[in-house]
Amino acid sequence: MEDVNGCGGDGAVLQETFYILSKKNTVYRVKLSEKGLSLVKESNGNTKSETIQLDDIIGCRCMRSKCKPGPSCACRPSGRKDLKEADREEKPGSQDKSDISAYLYIYAYVLKKYKMTSGVKRERMTITLRFRSFDKFEENMREAQKWRLAIKCLMKDAPIPRAVLNSDENSITMSPGGVERILDERKILVLLNPKSGPGRARDVFQQKVVPLLLEAEVGYDLHISKHANYAREFVRSRDVYQYRAIVVMGGDGIIFEVVNGLFERPDWRSAVKEVPVGVIPCGSGNGLAKSVAVDDSYDHNPVLFSTLNILKGTSTPLDLVRVETRSKIMYSFLSIGWGLLSDIDIESEKLRAIGGQRFTVWSVARLIGLRTYKGRISYLLHPNSKSPVSSSNASRTVLTRSASQMVDVDLANDANVGFMTPMHTSQSMFSDLVESDSPLRDLSLETAYAKIAEDMSSDPDQRPRMDSFYSINSRRSTYYSIGGSSFQSVFDPSSDHNSGSVNVQMYGPPSQLPSLTQPVPDTWTKLEGEFIMMHSTNVTHLAKDCLFAPEAKLNDGIIWLVVIEAGISRHQLLQFLLGLSHGTHLNCPHVKMLPVSAFRLEPETEGSYITVDGEVVEYGPIQVEIMPALGRILSR
Numbered sequence: 001m002e003d004v005n006g007c008g009g010d011g012a013v014l015q016e017t018f019y020i021l022s023k024k025n026t027v028y029r030v031k032l033s034e035k036g037l038s039l040v041k042e043s044n045g046n047t048k049s050e051t052i053q054l055d056d057i058i059g060c061r062c063m064r065s066k067c068k069p070g071p072s073c074a075c076r077p078s079g080r081k082d083l084k085e086a087d088r089e090e091k092p093g094s095q096d097k098s099d100i101s102a103y104l105y106i107y108a109y110v111l112k113k114y115k116m117t118s119g120v121k122r123e124r125m126t127i128t129l130r131f132r133s134f135d136k137f138e139e140n141m142r143e144a145q146k147w148r149l150a151i152k153c154l155m156k157d158a159p160i161p162r163a164v165l166n167s168d169e170n171s172i173t174m175s176p177g178g179v180e181r182i183l184d185e186r187k188i189l190v191l192l193n194p195k196s197g198p199g200r201a202r203d204v205f206q207q208k209v210v211p212l213l214l215e216a217e218v219g220y221d222l223h224i225s226k227h228a229n230y231a232r233e234f235v236r237s238r239d240v241y242q243y244r245a246i247v248v249m250g251g252d253g254i255i256f257e258v259v260n261g262l263f264e265r266p267d268w269r270s271a272v273k274e275v276p277v278g279v280i281p282c283g284s285g286n287g288l289a290k291s292v293a294v295d296d297s298y299d300h301n302p303v304l305f306s307t308l309n310i311l312k313g314t315s316t317p318l319d320l321v322r323v324e325t326r327s328k329i330m331y332s333f334l335s336i337g338w339g340l341l342s343d344i345d346i347e348s349e350k351l352r353a354i355g356g357q358r359f360t361v362w363s364v365a366r367l368i369g370l371r372t373y374k375g376r377i378s379y380l381l382h383p384n385s386k387s388p389v390s391s392s393n394a395s396r397t398v399l400t401r402s403a404s405q406m407v408d409v410d411l412a413n414d415a416n417v418g419f420m421t422p423m424h425t426s427q428s429m430f431s432d433l434v435e436s437d438s439p440l441r442d443l444s445l446e447t448a449y450a451k452i453a454e455d456m457s458s459d460p461d462q463r464p465r466m467d468s469f470y471s472i473n474s475r476r477s478t479y480y481s482i483g484g485s486s487f488q489s490v491f492d493p494s495s496d497h498n499s500g501s502v503n504v505q506m507y508g509p510p511s512q513l514p515s516l517t518q519p520v521p522d523t524w525t526k527l528e529g530e531f532i533m534m535h536s537t538n539v540t541h542l543a544k545d546c547l548f549a550p551e552a553k554l555n556d557g558i559i560w561l562v563v564i565e566a567g568i569s570r571h572q573l574l575q576f577l578l579g580l581s582h583g584t585h586l587n588c589p590h591v592k593m594l595p596v597s598a599f600r601l602e603p604e605t606e607g608s609y610i611t612v613d614g615e616v617v618e619y620g621p622i623q624v625e626i627m628p629a630l631g632r633i634l635s636r
């Protein structure tokens, strides 16, 4: 297939002039280029332009007008739900044969600043291009498809086949499969924990994630976790290569299952490399999801941010940590803990009913009844970090960060935005259209149609090719999808999991360290005595509101180890705990932050817990080793 990298000296791949039917003197010059979709509005001698970045576009779909709802229309009952279903099923009988137009919906989520604060959020924007320059629907649809496929190629940074841009090429409409093969049409695997956090993962998926998957034309298989370790067994035993990614809807616990399930596969090396993991936060902590966030729009709407991450489809290397206990090997992406923080995390489980408050309540309880634990912590400093991070260094880093606002906006308001009911609140040049509540078909089509009719030859055969009409941001519409999407939801597959009968073995790269039964090398630093706590991470956030290692990067090859020895006062500990949300805990005296490549903990007294990614593991010696860039995570 012959490819092109664009056409025209100005970098335009496609361009076209569109009109708004209600505004006679307004035209839009729409240009698609590698930068995005540029819209130049010319009205009464004034020109305004706006570009929708390619990065902000998640997908586009071609549709055909349906019959208008009403008592006389037998093809489709009224109601939003029916509209959605009809759209998916594409019942040919309900197409509006009198409308020869083809409609291209372009879905974008653009970054906007809050009006009152310095925060940012992503807002949905729908651009609708109506193609009706030709006499036949098929020809108009070919034009719309040309734009759709060109946008999709540009979004994937894939070369645009010449056939896509050649308007005489019938095969675009007739056999889009050939063109679409250059795009990754694999589905995503969604593993959902219905018990995560407040237990709303199913609703969140249906109401907030599925609409975006539809807009992006990304198919999915959904599997609901039936019990602890279900996701782990699933990932270990199934063909994961048929998926472009494994998306976890849940908390850090189920991500831990998925990561470790991958390392229980003999083909772990290719599975980890070829099938990245994505996360949509539904748990109570959601440390990894927050750590993956690259801008503050995450805080405004974590589910939207994370879903956009997944749709973007780009993966980043993620450091993992190999953890060795006396009886097990596991891979951690988040944290290893002992002492105060682990105790608060695990012991406060009994207060789960009160939500996030449980941590505060239990922290106070543990401060009053402060415990110390005897043991030895040995560590190997990271080669690029010859000394522990001092409080002053840490605070400089921390102080440059703005306090994040943890506003988990309930998308209940957005739920009705749904797939076929585009919402738009942008204060852009399109605001004249945004204000209209009219469905697209009511957007003064007649007026403009009449205008064009005046220009048309009375002989339909002599009808000139017309520019298409442009409209935007309909709040409701009734069009058919012609995109050929493949969506699939697979609930409760045959339960062939049977951990008892499977000989599970942990694979993964070999350790570079002496085993746990051998002494640590002399080059390691040893701390011995009474400790309040030890906690490490290799990402920034232990939970969405716990900025534990502000300097951490997803793949810096560093384990950030915090150690607090006995001797710290309760007041200082309180400061430490209060500072966790903004990363100022590192300023406290007696708090050591050590950038290390490996460490070993040998507890001597009982009474605490050892946790890996928030899950309790056997109490005893534990050895931890960085595995740089071993995993892959979906991240914008």
Ligand SMILES: Nc1ncnc2c1ncn2[C@@H]1O[C@H](COP(=O)(O)OP(=O)(O)OP(=O)(O)O)[C@@H](O)[C@H]1O
Pocket: 193, 194, 195, 196, 197, 198, 225, 226, 227, 228, 229, 230, 249, 250, 251, 252, 253, 254, 255, 257, 282, 283, 284, 285, 286, 287, 614
């Ligand atoms: N169907 C199920 N019923 C009960 N527990 C389950 C089920 N599926 C998975 N689990 C277990 O639930 C545990 C916790 O889940 P998850 O991490 O998703 O939520 P969370 O604990 O609320 O969030 P976080 O880990 O971010 O604090 C996981 O360790 C997993 O093994």
